[in-house]
Amino acid sequence: MSPKKANSAAQNNESTSELIEDKKKLMALIDRAQDGDKDALPVLRRVLDEEPRIARFVDLARDVERSIVKRMSGDDVFSQEAIPRNLKAMREEVAGQNPSPLERLLAERITVCWLELQYFEAIYAQNIGKLTITQGDYHQRRIDKAHRRYLSSIKALVQIRKMGPAVQINIAEKQINTAG
Amino acid sequence: MSPWERRERGGLYYTRSRKENGRVVREYIGGGPLGQLAALQDEHERRQREEQAAYWREEQQDLDALEAPVNELSEASDLLVRAALLASGYRQHNRGEWRLRREPKESQ
Numbered sequence: 001m002s003p004k005k006a007n008s009a010a011q012n013n014e015s016t017s018e019l020i021e022d023k024k025k026l027m028a029l030i031d032r033a034q035d036g037d038k039d040a041l042p043v044l045r046r047v048l049d050e051e052p053r054i055a056r057f058v059d060l061a062r063d064v065e066r067s068i069v070k071r072m073s074g075d076d077v078f079s080q081e082a083i084p085r086n087l088k089a090m091r092e093e094v095a096g097q098n099p100s101p102l103e104r105l106l107a108e109r110i111t112v113c114w115l116e117l118q119y120f121e122a123i124y125a126q127n128i129g130k131l132t133i134t135q136g137d138y139h140q141r142r143i144d145k146a147h148r149r150y151l152s153s154i155k156a157l158v159q160i161r162k163m164g165p166a167v168q169i170n171i172a173e174k175q176i177n178t179a180g
Numbered sequence: 181m182s183p184w185e186r187r188e189r190g191g192l193y194y195t196r197s198r199k200e201n202g203r204v205v206r207e208y209i210g211g212g213p214l215g216q217l218a219a220l221q222d223e224h225e226r227r228q229r230e231e232q233a234a235y236w237r238e239e240q241q242d243l244d245a246l247e248a249p250v251n252e253l254s255e256a257s258d259l260l261v262r263a264a265l266l267a268s269g270y271r272q273h274n275r276g277e278w279r280l281r282r283e284p285k286e287s288q
Contacts (some may be wrong), residue, residue: 023255023256023259026259026260026263027259029263030259030262030263030266033266033267034266034271034272041266041267044266045262046266052196054260057253057256057257057260060249060252060253060256063255064246064249064250064253065248068246072245096232102260102261102264105257105260106257106261109253109254109257112250112253113254114227116246116247116250119246120243123243136238138240142243142247145247146247146250149251149254150269152254153254153256153257154260156257156258158260159265159267159278160261162262163265163268163270163278177233
């Protein structure tokens with residue numbers, strides 16, 4: 001492995017472990033708050049305020065997007081250029097005008113999940129005549145999972161928007177106002 | 181079991197075994213050049229199957245590696261959504277619908 005690649009892998013591992021730590025911390029607090037522990041709410045707000053978490057998740061989404069685009073386009077330089085442009089337009093359309101940081105993240109997630117689904121469906125369509133029944137089932141299951149992820153990404157954004165102005169918290173010193 | 185069977189007169193005879201209705205059926209192909217040819221053909225097909233299986237395994241691993249961070253992103257953003265809703269005074273009713281708590285919200 002080249003030093004540059006090793007460095008990038010180390011950075012990825014580091015950010016992944018940070019994300020996992022974040023997730024554990026958040027999960028514990030969410031469970032407490034969900035169980036009616038009122039003391040958990042101010043801690044939850046503080047945890048959400050602590051670091052630019054959303055930016056980190058957005059970075060993760062962009063990394064995933066880049067790796068899928070790379071695989072999809074191969075050596076085709078036109079696709080390498082065109083796909084990210086289309087994705088950008090889609091992201092902006094989904095996020096809408098003046099999106100909150102959380103809405104922006106959810107728009108990133110929707111775009112990535114959509115791209116993943118397109119990719120898995122394309123692989124399946126390209127190989128449909130060559131696949132054994134087991135391999136076909138395997139691809140179908142993967143597509144189904146990607147489809148579920150895509151639908152739940154849309155549901156999350158709809159949920160946040162449906163709640164209206166009540167969902168206002170500060171994340172990384174930026175107000176999240178989901179009133180749209 | 182070797183596909184080459186030694187006959188009583190000392191010659192080698194090439195055979196193919198396959199399963200039919202759960203039973204192993206042995207097909208007798210021939211000895212000499214015919215047997216050699218069939219053996220070469222079988223060897224070639226076996227290698228092709230192995231290569232395809234290796235390619236398939238690699239493809240699965242690549243797709244798994246691609247899927248993992250999307251899962252991670254989905255789980256993480258779901259947590260952030262839940263955290264944001266809880267911090268804003270919502271409560272999930274029976275792991276389904278989110279409803280605003282009845283009690284007055286805590287001041288920030």
